[in-house]
Amino acid sequence: MNTIEKLTTTDKIFKLLDSNSSNHWGEEARVVAKEAFLKQGIPSRKHEEYRYLNLELLLKDDFLVTSSKTLTCDEIAHTQVLKNAIVIVIENGKYVEGHSKITLPKGLKIIDISKASSDVIFQKQFAKFADVNTDAFIAMNTAFATGGVFVHVEKNAIIEQPIHIIHISAASESLLVNVRNLIVVEENAQAKFIESFETILPNTVKIITNALTEILVQSNAIVEHNKIQNESKLSGLINTTQVYQKKKSVFTTNNFTLSGSFVRNNLNIVLDDEYIESHLNGLYLTRNNQTVDNHTLVDHRKPNCNSNELYKGIIDDKSSATFNGKVYVRKDAQKTNAFQSNKNILLSDDGTINTKPQLEIYADDVKCSHGTSTGKLDEDKIFYLRARGLSEASAKKLLMHAFASEVVEFITIEELKNYIETKISERFE
Amino acid sequence: MLTIKNLHASIDGKEILRGINLEVKAGEVHAIMGPNGSGKSTLSSVLAGREDYDVTEGEVIFNGKNLLELSPEDRAREGVFLAFQYPVEIPGVSNVNFLKTAINEIRAYKGLDPMEAKDFLALVKEKQKLVELDGKLANRSVNEGFSGGEKKRNEIFQMAMLEPKLAILDETDSGLDIDALRIVAGGVNKLKSKDNATIVITHYQRLLDYIVPDFVHVLYKGQIVKSGTKELALELEEKGYDFIKEEIGA
Structure with missing residues (x-):
């Protein structure tokens, strides 16, 4: 019975997305990703990486993939938290130039991802980091993404203004959004990003967003990536951030989950060169029946790198939070410093926290530690x-x-x- | 100001205070001395309202109010201040911000408007001089990374800011070198007036050279077994607590 239901959910979602797919950018990757999606299927609770989430329940509704609602300037205004920023607005999974505020400084390029196919760098880097065979939502996103942006920061450029990517969706019927971004920060360049997630919807329908951002941080580049997850009730967000770092680069991500009924973060960072620094920070404040699940993966592949991770949560009511942090230190990654800490405050008797720090170390000259605490x-x-x-x-x-x-x-x-x-x-x- | 009558208190079913009687009037300084385990810290905790202790008998009247019926915050708002023996570190909570919240909640309790920001800052400046507290410490997180002496000075700084009617100093001298002891005692002395009172709880007599008590009480096995003037403290220092034990035939 379970197997049949599982096939049904996967098939239903696939059919829905495939029959509505009119996007052909990144076509090559889409073909491979479709197969990978069908092969993996929507993960059930038996899947080790998704055991605390009931995705079938989340995805059982009849969804549309395009919304008939368009947003007014007023509805977007409150999401613009910075006075002085480069603002990119992505509505219902598509870049909307009219609502964005873009004055490009020297060295910065922002292109609608659905129109980026002719860009040489895009061609070279798109879908090269998030592996469709490792996760069903990466596969779904790669196969069916409707839009997003490609941001390119040129070699040696320092972008002073923060770049704010606003993901906002509005719907009157349940909506499934697949949105995709690619950020490439070239050698010795610097930039600060904010990605925020908001939804506007009545209390009878839901919006599920499957958002994927790939970030390439080239050598000596410094990147700060902040995420604000502030969606309304009944919204579900599966948010993958896939980072690939080169020599001597510094990447910091700060993730704030403030609301939304269901949030799953997959943060994967690959340190594929020497003298790299990665900082992963997260805060989740959960209440009511919220489910927030943070999965992080730090992959130390080369020697002499540092990673530092701090995730903290305050869990109230009947909400539940998961922290699953993996750190791989591969055989070549000698002199690695990797630290990880997860701290939680449980405010209620009915709240749940699942915390699972995992260190897998194959090198012998490393400094690694992890710790977790949960208390009142x-x-x-x-x-x-x-x-x-x-x-x-x-x-x-x-x-x-x-x-x-x-x-x-x-x-x-x-x-x-x-x-x-x-x-x-x-x-x- | 404070009347303690036949106070009994226990923790986890074990009776620690076994009938304390004490009368403290405005303008007075009382020292409570006693060997380890006599109940000194329990007394201060019970007066401040720590909920781990059960008061099984007796009463405490503070300026006409039944103190034991008040929450810890209302006791503070009525003017009771406990300088902790072991001040806790509170990372992330700035010393001055927390004091501002405290002062304004106390003012609200008394029906007063919040203090103006500039008045508050002037007050901070004035009071930190009193205990020679570095301006940087005042702005740091509460007690985080403070030395033992800095923590105790911070307690007296908070006391100066809140201007309590009754200050209870719980082993404020423990862990203080002589210079820090002088500074702390100097602060306490400057805050003394005819309208407020101080209870100094200590194991050793030395602090009483600097904060001179009007009365000295000896606490032993949960009761005040002997009271006297400051000479009693000197006698205790000289003869040790054993002489009390002998005297009361314990």
Whole structure:
């Protein structure tokens, strides 16, 4: 019975996407990806990497793949958190130039991904990093993506303004969006990105977004990638970030999951050269019936690299959070420093946290550590603050804020930092 | 100001305080001394409202109010201040921000408007001088990475900011070298007035050279077994706690 249902979900989704597919950019990759998708199928709960998620339930609705709703400027305005940024708006899985605010500085190129096929760099780098045979959602996305952007930062260019990619969807009927971005930061270049995810929808339908961003960080380049996941109720997000780093590059990702009923993050970083630095930071604040699942993979392939990972979560109500962090240190990757930490605060008796740090080390001269902790708010700290006149509620608020702020501190865009701080404060009101 | 009558308290079913009686009036400094395990810290915790302890008998009246019925924050708002023996480190919570919240919640309790930002900053500046607290420490996370002496100075700084009616100093001298002890004691002395009172809890007499008590009480096995003036502290220092044990025939 289960097998039949599983086939049905996969087949149903495939049929839906395939019959509506009019996109031919990246055609070569699409053909391979379709096969890979069918071969893997929508993962069931028996799949080791998806055991805490009920995807069949999530995908059982009748979905459309294009929305009849278009967004007004007002609806988009609140998502623009920075006064001074290059804004790329992607609506219902497609780049909308009219809503974007782009004044290109020297060294930066932004192209609608569906029109990027003639670009030489795009041809060379598109779909080269996220492997369709490793994950069904990578395969689905590669086979059926409807749009997105290709961002190229030229060699030696320093882009001062943050580049904000806003993914926003609106629907009156359930919608399945496959959106795809490629970011290439060339040698010795620097850029800061924000990707935010928002949805506008009535309480009767859902939007599932399968978003994939590939990021190539060439040698000596420095890239900061911030993600704000702030979707409305009944929204589901499967968000893959696939990063490939070259020699002496520095990549930092800060991931903030603030809302949305279902969020799955797959963050995969390959350190394929020497003297690379990678920083992975995440904060998830969950409540109600939310499910947030962070899977990270740091693949140390060469010697003398550093990776640092800190994921923190505050889990309330009946929500559930998963942290699954893998660090591979391959045989050649001597002198690797890899650190990983996952800390959680459980506020309710019904909340769940599944945490699974995994280190797989095949080199013998490395420094690696991982740690995880889950607990309630510290009673001694609460008492200390109350003994100074703070109410129990303000004491807890202050402590939760302090716990969360450690992750916020990694953001180097001051305005974004303030925005996230405000969001966190509002959350604990 | 404070009247403790026949106070009994226990933790996990074990009775620690076994009938404490104490009267503290405005303008007075009381020292409570006693050997380890006599119940000194339990007394301060019970007065501050730590919930781990069960009060099984007795009452505590503070300025006409039944203190034991108040939450820890309301005790603070009524003017009780506990300088902790082991101040906790709170990473991510800035010292001044937390004090600002504390002051404004106390003001709200009294029906007052929040303090103006510039008045608050002026107050911080004035009070940190009192305990020679580095401006940088005032702005750092609460006690995070502070030395033992800095933590104790920070307690007195907070006390100076909150201007309590009754300050309870729980072994504030422990872990302090003589210079830090002088600074801390100097701060406490400058805050003393005819309207407030201080309870100094200590194992050793040395602190009392700097904060001179009007009364000295000896706590032993959960009861005050002897009271006197500052000379009692000197006698204790000289003869050790054994003389009390002998005297009461324990």
